[in-house]
Amino acid sequence: MGRFPPLLWLLLLGLLLLPTAAGRVLLDLAGGLLIALLALPVVLGGLGWIGWKVLQSRVRTCEACGLSTMTTDAQCPACGSMLPSKKSGHSSAEAVDDSRPASDVTIDIKAEDVDP
Ligand SMILES: [Zn+2]
Numbered sequence: 001m002g003r004f005p006p007l008l009w010l011l012l013l014g015l016l017l018l019p020t021a022a023g024r025v026l027l028d029l030a031g032g033l034l035i036a037l038l039a040l041p042v043v044l045g046g047l048g049w050i051g052w053k054v055l056q057s058r059v060r061t062c063e064a065c066g067l068s069t070m071t072t073d074a075q076c077p078a079c080g081s082m083l084p085s086k087k088s089g090h091s092s093a094e095a096v097d098d099s100r101p102a103s104d105v106t107i108d109i110k111a112e113d114v115d116p
């Protein structure tokens with residue numbers, strides 16, 4: 001009792017090997033499950049990466065004390081100094097000099113015809 005009869009195994013094997021509609025359905029089901037199992041870590045990883053990037057873009061680092069915070073206030077909650085604005089980036093490496101007008105830093109591009 002409790003053992004799977006060998007006849008049922010043979011029946012299942014025959015169902016998979018013989019080109020019947022039931023065998024096709026079982027194979028398609030197994031293939032779909034396999035693809036889902038393989039794709040699940042990729043999808044979850046992608047969602048996690050996007051969530052991490054969104055979280056990272058909201059975090060601002062205080063230049064005075066180095067505190068990383070997600071506050072929307074203009075001042076650091078720890079030391080009270082001014083936090084860098086969101087458009088200037090969250091790290092000092094991405095800090096942009098906002099004092100210069102945009103027209104000064106615009107790059108002019110000229111189109112030229114190049115003969116081969
Ligand atoms: Zn601070």
